[in-house]
Ligand code: GDD
């Protein structure tokens with residue numbers, strides 16, 4: 001079984017994190033997000049993953065190579081200019097031998113891929129789209145289907161008041177090769193705005209596979225933070241095989257946690273925390289971070305090598321690799337700081353600040 005993962009997006013909504021790190025390589029508990037997705041595919045019986053990439057692909061290639069470290073074959077097809085979500089599939093058509101999975105690269109879910117395959121074999125259509133119910137469908141593709149699951153309409157990102165349903169495209173497809181024949185080559189094509197609507201209008205059969213699995217698109221800062229708190233809260237259990245990181249999860253309660261570490265929290269390898277600093281709850285501290293005397297870090301995600309100097313306060317923020325927060329500085333309320341940036345001593349960031357190196 002083969003799977004194509006769409007990882008060519010620029011990750012605009014996660015900037016400045018994605019200036020230096022492509023969205024699929026953004027860490028979840030110290031492990032690149034995409035690694036967990038690939039392990040999940042392997043555990044479902046997929047033996048080849050084709051990565052349709054384009055934006056900062058080298059970081060992805062350097063990490064996964066031929067796939068031997070993740071236990072399946074990984075190949076890459078790079079787009080010189082983005083081909084869109086369907087154009088990217090058309091671009092890999094000559095590598096696909098039968099029905100195949102397609103995954104949006106930024107989705108965190110507990111979906112059972114084998115059960116979805118069985119559903120597809122039962123329905124016998126051209127494809128199946130995983131569907132989830134959400135409160136606000138306006139940021140997603142809406143799926144209108146009948147009682148048998150057969151999809152009548154696909155409406156991408158409707159205004160909230162016009163959304164025809166609360167069931168949305170959850171970004172995992174199982175498609176027959178015949179779908180590829182419907183995608184024009186040589187230009188950018190959107191599967192959501194062109195291919196699916198056109199296939200349905202032509203009488204093609206697509207089915208919704210609606211589940212109540214854990215599901216989150218981590219492509220925005222709030223959701224990226226939520227993914228971590230959901231795991232710490234036990235709403236999503238990451239299988240132990242997905243814990244490739246050498247860090248430690250401190251659940252609630254954690255009798256072994258030092259008194260200044262307030263669970264739930266995650267602490268990577270080689271971290272130094274001053275005894276007078278306070279870390280947690282909901283702190284994710286990457287490998288090699290240093291937290292100085294009297295500093296506070298809570299409800300925040302620190303990638304590797306971040307330095308929080310004495311008396312600094314970090315709350316509700318995301319700090320990419322090697323960020324330095326100077327003495328007494330305050331980083332708060334939705335701030336997102338790009339890799340290698342320095343926050344000067346005493347500086348107080350505005351809520352929702354976006355700071356890249358050199359700012
Ligand atoms: N190779 C390639 N080329 N990949 C692309 C391209 C491209 O031109 N454009 C986007 N992608 C990848 C992104 O990297 C991401 O993994 C995936 O396609 C979806 O793109 P997003 O930019 O994250 O789309 P979205 O979140 O706004 O909406 C999509 O996902 C929703 C579920 O999370 C749509 O598929 C919606 O219908 C869906 O509900």
Ligand code: MG
Pocket residue numbers: 104106217218219
């Ligand atoms: Mg997305």
